[in-house]
Amino acid sequence: MKYKCEGMNTKTKTVKCDSFPPESESVEWKQSLGEWKEIVETCAAFASANGGTIYVGVSPEGERIGVRIGKGTLEDIANKIKINTDPPQFPSVDVRGAPESSVVEIHIEPNPVKPVWAFGRPVKRVGKSNQFLRRDEAQRILEITTGRTWDALICEGFNANDIDRKAVRDFLERSGMKRSTSLSDVIKNLRFGTEKHFRNATALLFGKSPQHFFVEAKVKCARFVSGSLTQFLDERTIEGPLLLQLDEAMAFVTRNTRQALVVTGKPQHDIVPEYPEAAVREAITNALCHRSYTDVGTIQVRIYDDCLEVWNPGKLPPDLSIAELYRKHASHPRNPLLAGAVFRTRLIEQWGTGTLRIIEACRPQNIKVEFETDMGMFIVRLKKTVKGKQAASGRTAAQAWAESGAESGAESILKLLSIGPISPSEIAVKTGRKSVSGALKRLIRKLLEEGKIEPTIPGKPTSRLQKYRLTEKGRDWLKGFSEANRT
Structure with missing residues (x-):
């Protein structure tokens, strides 16, 4: 007769059998209850599969060596x-033989919610061994079973x-x-x-500090x-x-990329960002919504001289290829x-x-879009390209970029100083930085x-009253920059 070890109310029945x-x-097989950590792992692995039985007091050759059962021994292992x-596992236990040389049978039923974790790690049974799972594999099994x-x-x-x-x-x-x-x-x-x-979605969308939980x-x-x-500038x-x-x-991207002015004949010039705002927003939104939150790693936005990349933890679904991303897909x-929830905010317009x-x-600005996977990450790359001369009938945004010498972070500072001397903290505020x-x-x-530029207090570079002003060289450069934008 089997019994179930639930808490400390454990009873045993002796069974005489050595096969x-x-x-x-x-x-x-396990030789002794001293291998309790391995026993716990195997219980979790069995529960993640189809169940199983551990025989404690059996040698690696399958021979009976027995274990001593003392007061509280079975309660302790349970x-x-x-x-x-x-989830917590409650094994069924049988004891074979006398208390001084018993073989303990620990039986585990398959758990309905898989995988089962042991010591903070998901584990499953493969053949005769226990294997710890990657986070993404554990999540896939959990979704299937729940x-x-x-x-x-x-x-x-x-x-709340x-x-x-x-x-x-x-x-x-x-x-x-x-x-x-x-x-x-x-x-x-x-x-x-x-x-x-x-639910987890609540913590991500509305939590004061989602990072406390994830x-x-x-x-x-x-x-x-x-x-x-x-090395990075920002x-x-x-x-x-x-x-x-x-x-x-998005504010970081705006602060660290440039803008071109395109003359259209309207009272105000059109401002064309270095990378289309709609494309950047879509890439970051998709990363936030579709990343694997069970994988190790963070979303990354990388800005280089010639491209912008958004790295997203998690691989593509097995039935979706890179090639399919360039056409309409499920x-x-x-x-x-x-x-x-994000769809309701109109940040996502249509599924797929x-x-x-x-x-x-990206097409109007001749920016090439590349999708790839690397080291468990999905990457969206917006890459600037050099196109041949366009017809004289009009300029594209990409041409405007090539011809305008568009504005960078350094050029923004020079424009601010053209108004008059200002301090580093004022520069930070006016360029969208917090400090x-x-x-x-x-x-x-x-x-x-x-x-x-030059300091207003040359002899005290670290003075709290220090400000910076434009030099003649800076003024000449800025004038040339402005004239290039008007042509």
């Missing part, structure tokens, strides 16, 4: 299995006090919903859970030094609710609840068209070395 089935996908597996995607799982520990009301108001405004809509109605409408049990749910941005893959790690991450990533949202919208937005960053200091130092 043991060979080790396999559902059988494992408790170790329970507290070190997730019918739920990662964003629909309950976020453990997240409660963790919700950023400002983020909720921002969502209501963007989605066109009434600002008076109650939080409970918003959660219910988006299927984000209940007021007591919130450490790598952030965006890292960098503007690299010309010709370098390791960098920032962006945290907070998802829509705030999007806005601040939608494969990894996080459908999250994507559905994101990559095509990026391509279409005087290391990148801004490098830009100022570069302009000083080039002789385009």
Whole structure:
């Protein structure tokens, strides 16, 4: 008769038998209960597969060597299995032989929710061995067995006090919903859970600090030094609710790329960004919505001299190829609840068209769009190209870029100084920075070395009253830049 070890109420029955089935996908031998950590791992592995039995007190050759059963021995192993597996596993146990030379049989049933974790790692049984799973594989198995995607799982520990009301108001405004809509109605409408049990999507979209629950749910941005893959002029790690991450990533791109003025005959010139705003926004939005939040790594926005890249943790779905991204294809949202909420904000216009919208937005500026996967990351690359001369009937935005000498971060500073001397902190505010960053200091130092600007207090370079002004050389350069834009 079998019994189930649930807590400390363990009873045993002695069975006289010395034949043991060979080790396999559902059988494992252990010599002693001192191997309890391996026993816990195997219990989790069996539960992630089709169940199985561990025989403790059996040699590697399959011979009975027995273990001594003392008071509390079985309760101890049952408790170790329970507290070190997730979901907790409650084994059934039989004992063969006398207490001083017993063989302990630990039987585990298959768990309905897979995979089962042991010591904080997902594990499964393959043949005669236990194998730890990668995060993406564990997530795929979980979705199959539960019918739920990662964003629909309950976020453990997240409660109403963790919700950023400002983020909720921002969502209501963007989605066109009434600002008076109650939080409970918003959660219910988006299927984000209940007021007591919130889903992962809630924490990402409305959490004050989603990174408290998902450490790598952030965006890292960098503007690299010309010709370098390791040094950068500006960098920032962006945290907070998802829509705030999007806005601040877009602001970083705007601050670290250039703008061209195109004369159209209208009272005001058209301003053409170096990379189409619609394409950049689509790439970052897709990364935030469709990244694998179970994978190690953060979203990255990389700006080089000749291209802009958005790196997104997670591979393409198995039935979607790179080639299909260049044509109309079926939608494969990894996080459908999250994507559905963002869809309401009009940041996503139609399912399955994101990559095509990026391509279409880049076409007028002759920017090549490349998609690729590398080291478990999906990459969108917007690459500037040099085209031949266009017909005299009109200039494209790409030509305007090639001919305008468009404005960079350094040129923005020179324009500010043309009005009059200003301090580094004032420069930071007027160029969209929160503080005087290391990148801004490098830009100022570069302009000083080039002789385009000079300090107002030369003898005290670190004075709190220090400001900078334009030199004649800087004024001449700026004049030439302005004239080039008018031609």
